[in-house]
Amino acid sequence: MSRTDERYNVRETEAKWQAIWDERQSFRAREDDPRPKYYVLEMFPYPSGRIHMGHVRNYTLGDVVARYKRACGHAVLHPMGWDAFGLPAENAAIQNGVHPAKWTRENIAAMRTQLKSMGLSYDWSRELATCEPEYYRHEQKMFLDFLAAGLVYRKESWVNWDPVEHTVLANEQVIDGRGWRSGALVEKRLLSQWFLKITAFAEDLLAGLEGLSRWPERVRLMQENWIGRSEGLRLFFDLDGREDRLEVYTTRPDTLFGASFCAVAANHPLAEQLARTDPGLASFVAECNRLGTSEAALETAEKKGYATGLHALNPLAAGQRLPVYVANFVLMDYGTGAIFGCPAHDQRDLDFARKYGLPVTPVVAPKEVDPATLTIGDEAFTEDGVLINSGPLNGLAVAEAKARVIDMMEAKGVGQRAVNYRLRDWGVSRQRYWGCPIPIVHCAACGVVPVPESELPVTLPEDVSFDKPGNPLDHHPSWKHVACPRCGSPARRETDTFDTFFESSWYFARFCSPGETSRGFTRAAADHWLPVDQYIGGIEHAVLHLLYSRVFTRALKACGYLGVAEPFAGLLTQGMICHETYKDAEGRWLFPDQVERRSDGSLVELGSERPVLLGRSEKMSKSKKNVVDPARIIDTYGADTARLFMLSDSPPERDLDWTEAGIDGAFRYVNRLWRMVEAARDALPAPQDPAPASFGPAAVKVRGVTHRTIALVGEDLERFHFNKAVARIRELTNSLADLPPDEAGAPWVLREGLETVVRLIGPMLPHLGEELWSLLGHSQLLIDTPWPAADPALLVEDSVTVAVQVNGKLRGTVDLPKDAPTAVAEAAALAVPAVAALLAGKPPRKVIVVPNRIVNVVV
RNA sequence: GCCCGCUUGAUGGAAUGGUAGACAUAACGGACUUAAAAUCCGUGCGCUUCGGCGGUGCCGGUUCGAGUCCGGCAGCGGGCACCA
Structure with missing residues (x-):
């Protein structure tokens, strides 16, 4: 050869x-490396068992940055670990009888091998898995520190309850109002849960966004909208014939004269109270509760209300009585859980008013429209204008009217100016086994007692069974029974575990000193490495994970753990990996490996030769079977080829279409380069x-x-x-x-x-x-x-090709010395035959010369 | 429903407001080969009377000049608090 x-x-x-x-x-x-530090981090994976193409893309991007920065003379920190707690491990336990710990650890081992085959420049000595007590014990300590700092509290909150499985369901486990496994109608239940007071940081989180100049603008916008700061008025409506009052929050105090109803959430105390004596209302509330807890479900449901028979008295327009409804679109978690509706100037209120035959009175008119002719059809008027039909407010602009009404309400003592956030406090309790135990003991005498630091970690018992429905920690024979740390009498452990976002909210700090046993990380190591200079991961984490990490970092700062408020100085959000979809004649999904492309371009099923229907390219997902296993690609073509394809065809923030042709092209280039060097090196x-x-x-x-x-x-x-x-x-x-x-x-x-x-x-x-x-x-x-x-x-370069246009249309090019004077460029352009022809001897009206680029002759 | 994006040849994409389609992929033509694979070279938006004309999802605007900026619309996708 x-x-x-x-x-x-x-x-x-x-x-x-x-x-x-x-x-x-x-x-x-x-840390003693004298070169400037650079911390590159990719979002760590959930150990599902095998890496998928999304991982390959994410970690390739990070690796290129890490290796490039290293070549540029930085001391690079580039670690990898495992986001190892979560629901899939429990599902595997229920379905296959494997213990979550065993399942998770085996998955980690398999995925580590796969990742290593990609040739990623990780410092594997810093590897961590969040399900290990060495990791989560520090998180328990942090929680206790947050508790001591007043950042943690307990309150009742609603969950999706599966009455057959006796478990709380995640929103994704609720399908059409039913539990995904049991098929039972899901109920909403109130449970006492732990909350992190993240609204305390709302203003700071918002302000901090402005400093994140190396974050994508759209992620900052999404976070801003998520925090949802608004300014408005909290005010009280007296209820006709009752002693109590209804507190309402509004961002449109200017429209108070146009109010035609009030509405409260189905979970509002008033609704619950009335439901006790009103069976119709009780069943309406029950219907609302069946909608589940997800905002999307609530918002897309048909807007419905139930008239309570009560009337609220408009504090501004004397004598105006507003019917009070219970409505399924009013959220208990936002504002006060009660609103007043002004149909003329809010689309949802208008739809509601039309449905229940409530009056629609415009109180804001567009500036150029005669108020007398103004009518509201099917569309609410939500823009700026001039106040009408509003007594003392008439003629004011919307902003002025808002301020005026707030002043009037404050003077009357029935309301006050208020800032409201859409952001809610973070409920961190989960009624699940495979998570970090919340280090709390409940004692009949002492109440809620934190587990003393000396007794940490509270470790998960491994001898649990998933045979019975419900949380295994709850029916473990001995684990939850402990002596109260304060009084010594028999007490009960908290059996809830933390939301898995807890672990991912500080792992970037743990990587700074992964071996540290006294605490999660040393202050010195955190001060040295943080913030992460470049964080890379999926856009799907734009709000929750990134926001929780920002919150956690602030809370850790408040407790003296570290000195920075922002964990991630730079952020790159990558797009998804997509692939064509295939179905057989019966409409069953087929894997790409089951499909053969014939030379005439038609698709047939491998083996049976039956025709295959080609669907459009969609995000790779197991359910649609349009997945390609990275292991097979790396096996066949090598890691470099897979990496090259990930980088070469699309910019990182866009979706990437996986194609066999694309991978072939990358493979050809790898071989071509090798051949070129191999052939040339002797010469x-x-x-x-x-x-x-x-x-x-x-x-x-x-x-x-x-x-x-x-x-x-x-x-x-x-x-x-x-x-x-x-x-x-x-x-x-x-x-x-x-x-x-x-x-x-x-x-x-x-x-x-x-x-x-x-x-x-x-x-x-x-x-x-x-x-x-x-x-x-x-x-x-x-x-x-x-x-x-x-x-x-x-x-x-010493000469440049300059485009010559007439009226913006390309008519030719001229080669000119670089940085040729404007006069020279102009003369050369006018000498182009096509230009001269169009000028027909007349002088040009104007000539625009952009040096080294273009000459535009205007005739 | 609300919030956020995206849309350019057959395909992925390139283009500080300044020559639209770089670089690839597929296709086609050619070279090499007994043949195939591999490799190498070439063609490559549409229409055209060969002068040009039209073209970056659709409609309109700003500008000497718009894929790029502004307004409106459509289609597709992401997030919506217990998936991670």
Whole structure:
């Protein structure tokens, strides 16, 4: 076999370099490293058992950043761990009888092996799993510190209750109002639960967003909307014939004269009180409760109300009596759980008023419209305008009217100016086994007693059974029975565990000192590494995980754990991986491996040859079977090829379409590069050889391309434009392939070019990079080789092609010296035949010259 | 329902308000080969009377000039507090 027929041995080569990096502990991060620190973190995975393409993309992106920053001279911290508590482990226990701990640990082992095959530059010595007591014990301590700091409290809150399984259901487990496993109608139940007082940070969370300049604008917007700060009025309505009053929050106090009803939530104390004596109302409340707890379910349900028969008295318009309804669209968690409705100026109120025949009185008119002719049809008027039909407010603008009404209500003592947030406190209790136990004891005499620090961790018992419905911790024979830490009398452990967002809210800090036993992390390590310089993960975490982490960091700061308020200085949110979907004639989903593409383009089922229906590309999901197993891809093509495909076709924040053709293309490039180096290396000068005295014109051109590519790829990587970086490196590769070998200086330029390609591609194709770097005669590892520097003298081109337009339409181009004077450019443009023809001898009206880019002649 | 995005050739995408389609993928043509694979080279938005004309989801606006900015609409997707 001749040498050029040899193939790049992907498997051996990738394993070889992984072993070398491992042996040398190349990716260990040290705090005493004098270089500037850089902390790159990818969202850690839930250990479901196998990595999926989303992981491959996420971790490839992070690895490129980590390796690039390392080459640029940073001391990089790049850790990985496991978000190991969660529902799937319990579901597996119920379905397959495997213990969640065993299931989770086996999954972690399998996924670790898979991740290692990707050649990621992790400091594996910092690996953590949140389900281990060494991790969660510190979280229990944090909770107790938060409790002592007044950031934690207990209150009743609603959950989805499955009456058959005797469990609380997650929103995703409620399908059409029924439990996903039992099929039983879900009930809402009140449970006493622990809450983190995150609303205390609302203002600070909002203010902090402005400083997060390296976060995507849309994520900041989503968080801002989630926090949902509004300014308005809390006011009391007297209830006709009753002693008590109804407290209402409104952001539209200006529309009070146009009020035509009041409505309270189904869980409002008033509704519950009335329901006791009104069977009709009781059944309406029960119906509302069946809607579940998710906001989407409540908002999309048909808007319904139940007239209580009570009337509220408008504090502004004397004598106006407003019927009081219980309505399914009023949320107990927002404001006071009660509203007044002004149908003319709120669409939902208008729909409600039309449905129940309530009056619609406009009180705000558009500026240019005669109030007398103003009528409200099917659309509420929600814009700014002038007050009408509102006694003393008439003629005022909306903003003025708001202020006036607030002042009037405050003067009367029936209301006050209020800031309200949509953000609610974080309920952290879960009635589940596979989570971190909440370190609390309930004592008949002492009440709620924190577990003393000396008794931490409260570990999960492993001898549990999932045979009985309900929380295994609750019916464990002995675990929950303890002596009260305060008085010693028999007491009961809290059997709830933490929301798994608890673990993921501080793991980035734990990575700073993973071996620390006295506390979650040392202040010194946190001060050194935090904040995370670049965090990378899915857009689906834009609100909850990221917000909780910001909250937790603030709470930890308040308790002296660390000094920063913001955990993530930079954020990159990646898009999803999509794939075509396939169905057989019966409409059953098929895996891509079951489908064969015939040469005529038609699709058939492998084996049976039956026709296959092609569906559009959708997010890869098990339910639609449009998944491709990364393990198979890495096995067949190698990690570098999988990584290259992840980077090359789409910008990271967009969705990526997985195609077999795309992976083939990436594989071809990997092999092409290898062949180029392999074929050229004998003819190249030695690595240290000085540059020859002169270069032929083609060689000069290629050197220019080489150095411009260095500069541009650097910029691309800084901005995470990985697809553009790949495109430019391919362009450089094409230029090198076209370099005439007999040109003066060609071998030297070819070496310079190939070395540049290898160094630039290194963070993306780390195994191939090392292999080629060593083939090119270097003994130092590529990962220890600094990022190349572009020679500024070679970046400038001496002539540029300038576009010539007439009235904005392209009519030709002219080649001009770089930075040619405006007059020269103008003259050259006017000399273009097509331009001269259009001018027909007349002088141009105007000529716009953008140096080195364009000349636009206006006629 | 509310909030947030996205939409450019057959496909993924590129384009500080300045030559739309870089770089790839698929396809087609050619070279090499007994043949195939691999590889290499080439073509590649549509229409055209070969002068040009039209074209970045749709409608309108700003501008010397709009894929890019503004207003409206449509389609698709993400999040909505117990999936992670």
